[in-house]
Amino acid sequence: MSLSDAGRRARLFSASLLLTLSAAVVHAHGDVTxxxxxxxxxxxxxxxxxxxxxxxxxxxxxxxxxxxxxxxxxxxxxxxxxxxxxxxxxxxxxxxxxxxxxxxxxxxxxxxxxxxxxxxxxxxxxxxxxxxxxxxxxxxxxxxxxxxxxxxxxxxxxxx
Ligand code: HEC
Structure with a gap:
């Protein structure tokens, strides 16, 4: 794996972590359905x-x-x-x-x-x-x- 691949993966990982976290926050406040x-x-x-x-x-x-x-x-x-x-x-x-x-x-x-x-x-x-x-x-x-x-x-x- 090249260095730039590793960087891209790290960014992808933090982006999906962020998404998971914000979904959790929305749930904590009662979802919007x-x-x-x-x-x-x-x-x-x-x-x-x-x-x-x-x-x-x-x-x-x-x-x-x-x-x-x-x-x-x-x-x-x-x-x-x-x-x-x-x-x-x-x-x-x-x-x-x-x-x-x-x-x-x-x-x-x-x-x-x-x-x-x-x-x-x-x-x-x-x-x-x-x-x-x-x-x-x-x-x-x-x-x-x-x-x-x-x-x-x-x-x-x-x-x-
Ligand atoms: C998905 C997000 C969302 C949810 C869920 C939501 N609202 Fe809103 N509400 C908004 C937004 C954004 C506006 C402003 C929209 C605009 O002016 O175009 C708004 C505007 C309003 C306004 C008008 C406010 C004003 O100053 O004129 C009222 C009243 C209101 N909402 C009440 C409620 C109530 C009560 C609930 C729950 C039953 C609710 N809203 C659920 C996002 C939401």
Whole structure:
């Protein structure tokens, strides 16, 4: 084996090691394949999609939403919703609402719900049409969407 062959092999080896490692990291954060969220413990909402989160402040929903977030969103948006820069910081989505009086805060958060719901159901594409975030329309119930939003609103409240 020539010296340059050895060098090439070493580079190939470290490249595959890196790939294995990054796959392991993605798994540690919950992979990016959509996973259904078990929401049977929550008040069921029916088949008509709501425009505002009925679970805001609901402890059980926040707990379920935290699990749903961990398994579906954390790989890209960061563990505990603290963004590592790979995808937008979801704690900034409603940070403007945080300092408001109770009534204004409620309507500020309600205004963010519809946008949140639509992004989560449809996902996102960049300007070239490449999928940057998967859509969850076929895996999430509306209970799952609102539980995750309730969790994120709680986290936003904690950091602001
Ligand atoms: C494969 C990575 C990936 C996963 C998994 C993912 N997202 Fe995203 N998300 C992104 C990226 C990238 C963007 C920005 C896309 C763009 O603007 O083109 C984004 C954007 C968003 C936005 C809009 C943010 C804004 O500031 O306008 C919301 C809300 C959102 N994601 C919520 C979620 C939730 C909730 C989950 C889990 C159910 C999730 N995402 C899972 C990558 C991901």
């Amino acid at each position: 959509p996973h259904p969220v078990d929401t049977h413990a929550l008040t069921q909402l029916g088949s008509e999609w709501l425009d505002a989160d009925p679970y805001r402040g609901n402890e059980k929903a926040i707990e379920i939403g935290a699990e749903g977030y961990k398994h579906n969103c954390a790989a890209c948006h960061g563990l505990n919703a603290v963004s590592g820069g790979m995808a937008p910081d979801l704690l900034r989505l409603t940070s403007d609402c945080a300092g408001m009086s109770a009534d204004s805060k409620a309507s500020c958060l309600n205004d963010s719900d519809e946008y949140f719901r639509d992004v989560v159901l449809n996902g996102k594409k960049n300007s070239e049409g490449r999928v940057t975030m998967p859509g969850y329309e076929t895996v999430f119930t509306q209970e799952a969407v609102w539980a995750i939003k309730a969790y994120l609103d709680k986290r936003t409240e904690e950091v602001n």
